[in-house]
Amino acid sequence: MKQYAYYPGCSLESLAKPYQLSAKEVSLALGLDLREIEDWNCCGATAYFPVDELLAYTLVARNLAIAEKTGLTDFVAPCSACFKNAYYTNNYLKKDPDLADHINFALEEDSLHVEGTLKVRHLIEVVLEDVGLEAVKNKVAHPLAGLKVAPYYGCQLLRPRKDHEDVENPQYFEELLSAIGAEPLEYASKTRCCGASLIITNRKAALEMVHLLLKEAIERGADVIVTTCPMCNVNVEVYQSQVNREFGTNYSIPVMYFTQLMGMAMGIAPRRLGIAREPVPKAQAPVSA
Amino acid sequence: MTAELSFNQEIANMMYATHGNPISHCLQCGTCSGTCPAVEFMDYTPRAIIGMIRENFKDEVLASNTYWSCASCYHCTVRCPAGIDIADMMYALKRYSMWKSRFKEGLIGPDFSEGFVKMIVNSGKSFEPILATTYLPKFSAGDLVQEALTATGLVLKGKIPLLPKRIKRLKKFQRMVKRIIPLGELS
Amino acid sequence: MNVQKRLIIIDDDPDFVGGIKSILERAEYQVDTAYNPKDGFQALQARRYDLLLLDIMMGRGAEGIALARKIRKDPKLREMPVLIITSVREQIAFLFPGQAVHPNFVDVDELVEKPVEPKLLLEKVSALIKAAEEKHLQPQ
Numbered sequence: 001m002k003q004y005a006y007y008p009g010c011s012l013e014s015l016a017k018p019y020q021l022s023a024k025e026v027s028l029a030l031g032l033d034l035r036e037i038e039d040w041n042c043c044g045a046t047a048y049f050p051v052d053e054l055l056a057y058t059l060v061a062r063n064l065a066i067a068e069k070t071g072l073t074d075f076v077a078p079c080s081a082c083f084k085n086a087y088y089t090n091n092y093l094k095k096d097p098d099l100a101d102h103i104n105f106a107l108e109e110d111s112l113h114v115e116g117t118l119k120v121r122h123l124i125e126v127v128l129e130d131v132g133l134e135a136v137k138n139k140v141a142h143p144l145a146g147l148k149v150a151p152y153y154g155c156q157l158l159r160p161r162k163d164h165e166d167v168e169n170p171q172y173f174e175e176l177l178s179a180i181g182a183e184p185l186e187y188a189s190k191t192r193c194c195g196a197s198l199i200i201t202n203r204k205a206a207l208e209m210v211h212l213l214l215k216e217a218i219e220r221g222a223d224v225i226v227t228t229c230p231m232c233n234v235n236v237e238v239y240q241s242q243v244n245r246e247f248g249t250n251y252s253i254p255v256m257y258f259t260q261l262m263g264m265a266m267g268i269a270p271r272r273l274g275i276a277r278e279p280v281p282k283a284q285a286p287v288s289a
Numbered sequence: 290m291t292a293e294l295s296f297n298q299e300i301a302n303m304m305y306a307t308h309g310n311p312i313s314h315c316l317q318c319g320t321c322s323g324t325c326p327a328v329e330f331m332d333y334t335p336r337a338i339i340g341m342i343r344e345n346f347k348d349e350v351l352a353s354n355t356y357w358s359c360a361s362c363y364h365c366t367v368r369c370p371a372g373i374d375i376a377d378m379m380y381a382l383k384r385y386s387m388w389k390s391r392f393k394e395g396l397i398g399p400d401f402s403e404g405f406v407k408m409i410v411n412s413g414k415s416f417e418p419i420l421a422t423t424y425l426p427k428f429s430a431g432d433l434v435q436e437a438l439t440a441t442g443l444v445l446k447g448k449i450p451l452l453p454k455r456i457k458r459l460k461k462f463q464r465m466v467k468r469i470i471p472l473g474e475l476s
Numbered sequence: 477m478n479v480q481k482r483l484i485i486i487d488d489d490p491d492f493v494g495g496i497k498s499i500l501e502r503a504e505y506q507v508d509t510a511y512n513p514k515d516g517f518q519a520l521q522a523r524r525y526d527l528l529l530l531d532i533m534m535g536r537g538a539e540g541i542a543l544a545r546k547i548r549k550d551p552k553l554r555e556m557p558v559l560i561i562t563s564v565r566e567q568i569a570f571l572f573p574g575q576a577v578h579p580n581f582v583d584v585d586e587l588v589e590k591p592v593e594p595k596l597l598l599e600k601v602s603a604l605i606k607a608a609e610e611k612h613l614q615p616q
């Protein structure tokens with residue numbers, strides 16, 4: 001089994017526990033050996049940059065250095081915000097020797113050294129590239145036939161911009177959902193920001209952003225919204241009642257991690273995937289908008 | 290005596306290491322504003338803010354809520370035909386305003402960033418933004434978060450810990466931080 | 477003094493730079509300025525300076541620290557005295573309230589906090605230049 005240096009990130013230790021559980025179960029079943037790196041620290045999400053970007057890079061670099069020490073070649077994060085931070089910091093360290101020097105001087109305090117040699121990847125990329133759609137299909141025990149899914153990519157999985165991905169209209173999430181027998185919907189909002197980083201600082205804006213995501217998914221007849229990020233997932237899930245109050249709507253739609261849906265299709269017990277509310281296909285035809 | 294630097298040049302200096310083009314390349318096409326999911330909550334649109342920086346409207350720019358309303362979603366950045374990293378510029382404005390304590394009254398963003406960074410420096414780990422209000426009583430939005438949690442079927446095994454876990458090598462971690470931001474003895 | 481001393485200020489705050497520049501010029505120093513670390517380092521490589529006045533918070537963050545370390549590793553610049561001038565205490569004191577800037581974070585020669593007293597500034601500047609010259613004259 002190929003081993004990966006695994007960086008769960010802070011969210012997966014609390015509100016996003018279901019993501020942690022399902023990511024581990026599904027990876028194991030797919031033959032991916034995720035090795036959690038030791039004594040990792042918070043990568044800062046989006047909140048350090050307004051204070052000191054060099055500090056932000058340093059905190060990320062500590063995790064990269066710990067991962068480099070394991071001798072593994074791939075750094076895997078299930079959280080899109082963590083992924084983006086690690087991906088870009090890793091690149092900048094490689095490109096900017098002065099930055100690397102400065103940060104390595106700080107890392108000496110913890111007997112660490114960073115080179116920027118890791119391949120930084122999001123968990124969904126590992127599933128698609130290292131396991132592949134065919135192998136995923138072969139693991140499916142209960143195809144999720146008839147389940148209409150709104151695939152939500154969010155921001156940081158795709159942006160600012162990586163190598164040559166289609167950042168405006170990616171398709172790989174849809175392909176993965178088809179592989180497990182579900183029905184991916186056309187979801188125009190799939191790369192639109194959910195506003196998670198504004199939920200405390202600009203609540204009105206964030207609720208409006210969640211509102212738009214829910215509205216489109218429900219109008220298109222989705223049974224479930226599926227995400228690749230704990231920030232997005234929690235944000236879109238827990239604020240539904242407040243959206244309803246603010247906008248006079250009556251939305252109630254499950255929001256799940258892609259690993260939970262995969263686990264269901266692979267026949268893993270919902271309990272072991274942290275599933276609280278199993279999505280059931282609604283027989284009705286999608287309401288046209 | 291040299292002429293003093295304009296605000297436009299000050300921001301250019303803040304962004305000297307940006308990975309995009311300088312804002313002098315801006316075509317004022319408005320693609321960023323048209324893309325921005327938070328634009329209707331901003332005092333000025335991203336395009337307007339760039340125009341105002343270039344015209345040196347320092348006080349107006351700093352007093353606006355625009356840059357603290359940016360969600361860092363990078364949608365504008367990937368679409369800008371002039372290759373400007375607008376999200377990065379918003380971060381530069383946030384830093385500028387924090388370093389100089391010059392931001393619009395009543396914004397939560399600066400306080401929140403401060404609380405967040407403090408938390409990480411003290412423990413090595415963070416809460417999630419979603420839970421932040423329960424950790425930071427000064428925002429007194431704890432009730433709303435509680436409501437959000439109970440209103441949904443979200444399962445939380447066990448109680449929400451009051452503080453995030455600490456990393457093991459916290460002392461070394463803090464000394465590391467101090468090599469980047471050199472402040473006095475850490476407790 | 478027969479030869480005019482040449483100083484450089486690397487600081488992103490135009491008001492502050494304007495202020496100390498005129499203090500120093502009135503005291504007969506030649507003063508160059510750079511407003512970000514990159515321009516600053518280029519200026520340092522282009523010609524010799526008798527002293528550098530360096531700010532901490534610039535650009536991405538505490539860049540002055542990174543620059544001071546880089547200078548101390550550069551064989552051509554290593555001997556140049558560096559005076560750190562900062563208001564970092566106000567800027568990011570919230571991280572560690574009540575604590576002063578740590579004096580020994582990097583091997584620089586002096587540190588003063590903003591706002592700077594003109595008299596104190598001139599004293600420090602001339603003392604640092606003098607010390608550097610004496611060190612240079614002494615046989616190693």
Ligand code: SF4
Nearest residue numbers: 315316318319321369
């Ligand atoms: S999209 Fe780019 S070029 Fe167009 S207005 Fe915005 S910053 Fe300027």
Ligand code: SF4
Nearest residue numbers: 325359360362363365
């Ligand atoms: S990065 Fe900020 S300014 Fe740009 S589109 Fe997103 S929220 Fe708007």
